[in-house]
Amino acid sequence: MTAEIAYLRIHKAEPDGFIGFRDAAMGPATYRLHLHNVLRSIEKAMKFGWLAFDTFDPDEYEYYEKVENGDLNWIIPTKVLSFCGPHNKSVVENGYPYHAPEVYFDYFRTHNISTIIRLNKRMYDAKRFLDAGFEHVDLFFVDGSVPSDEIVERFINVVDSAKGGVAVHCKAGLGRTGTLIACWLMKEYGVTAAESIAWLRICRPGSVIGPQQEFLIEKQPWCWAMGSKPASTHLSQLTNKLQNMIDKECGEKNDGKPSQGDHLLVQKAKSQRTIISHAKFTSPTTPVKPLSTSGNTSARRSLRSYGDVSIPPPPISRITVSATTSTASNRPLTKCKSTRRLATIRSKPYACSGVKVNLPASVYELRPRNNNKTYSVFRFTDPAKELAPNSVALIGISARRNLSEF
Incomplete structure (x- = not known):
């Protein structure tokens, strides 16, 4: 079934038309996607192999999308991944848990990520990724703005030249990250700007914000034209011309004012109803949290205490599982090829199963029966x-x- 036929069938349910798909910006909408664009993006995804319903694992998707589990999404499986920018240390700010680079190492290695591209100011030392065997590239531009042609060209060259998959991040992994990935999608697959935005928002809701939408529409012919150009295979030659500008601009002053990325992260944490302390935390190793291996995507998914983590105990009425491991989910897992394939390699970017939460008995035991009560x-x-x-x-x-x- 084509996207056109699918839309004609859906259109009967709402003859007056559907609400446009707007961005995640706080201000008024300047551009709205049509439902037809969303359906066409799914059609293209199936055509190019980005999506296969018989192998798609919804448990995997929902688990890693959560902020406490890494806040990452695959845009193009095995090739392009979008995630929230790591911090110098694991810390909770405004209810959003940031992760140190080490949290992602095992997951990236397991899924053949070779290159990390940073688009925001330096919140961690890139040497930590480099020492772990990854390539790291800085392509800074201001939060909420659009990239220069030079940055777009370099981003495309880095993605095309990467030995494995590419993990891209900015502050929230939404605006700047989605914009550059959309440029690469248009260049690589010849999709329209609207289709690339739609697919990005399906994979990672909130992607591409404000003027970045109009920018992609304007750059669509230019990105298509780049599709016929051979990609550079010398990554080291790409690091000289722009590095001085990056070093200069990465001195972006932290004036204490929350950026667009900060607002988006707060909203995402609220939308997922993350129950987590606002106090900062860090582990003694700053922190190196090994990724546990499990074939069960719905078990052991609670955030465990690590180092000086402070998690407020939930109400007694909400306690339905053991204090050390979670086995409450009786919902049958998706028995698809993806689940079986990941049964031995799936890793989770937080504390391993050996780390236990030591809760006082008063937190998780049922209330004792009062035998001394007189009637x-x-x-x-x-x-x-x-x-x-x-x-x-x-x-x-x-x-x-x-x-x-x-």
Whole structure:
């Protein structure tokens, strides 16, 4: 079934038209995607092999999308991954848990990620990725803005030249990240700007924001034209011309004002209802959290205490699982090829199963039954003796006599 036929069938449910698909910006919408564009993006995804319903694992998708589990999404499987920018150390800010680079190492290695592209200012030392065997490239441009042609060209060359998959991030992994990935999609697959935006928002909701939408529409012919150009295979030659500008601009001053990325991260944490302390935390190793291996995508998914993590105990009425491992999910898992394939390699970017939460007994035990409580025993009393002194005047002498004989 084509996207056109699918739309004609869906259109019957809403003859007056569907609401446009707007961006995640706080201000008024400047551009709205049509439902037809979304359907066409799915059609292209199936055509190019980005999506196969018989192998897609919804448990895998929903798990890693959560902010406490890495906040990452595959845009093009095995090739392009979008994720939130790591921090110098694992920390919670405004309810959003950031992760140190080490948190992602095992997952990236397992899934053949070879290159990390950073688009925001330096929140961590790139040497930590380099020492772990990854390539790292900086392509900074201001939060909420659009990239220069030079940055777009270099991004495309880096993705095309990467030995494995590419993990791209900015502050939130939404605006700047989605914009450059969309440029690569248009160049590589010849999709339209609207289709690339739609696919990005399906994979990672909130991608491409504000003026970045109009930028992609304007750059669509230019990106298509780049599709016929051979990609550069010398990554080292790409690092010289722009590096001085990056070093200069990466001195972006932290004036204390929240950026667009900060607002997006707060909203994402709220939308997922993350129950997590606002206090900062870090591990003694800053932190190296090994990724556990499990074939069960719905078990052991609670954030575990690590180092100085402080997690407020949930209400007793919400406790339904063991304090150390979660086995409450009885929902059958998706028995697809993807699940079986990942049964031995799936890794989770947080504490391994050996780390246990030491909760006090008062937190997870049921309330003890109060055996010392005394109960009042009903005793029958003479109703005639309990009547008020003026009852004779109220109910009469005969009634008083009858009650006395009872």
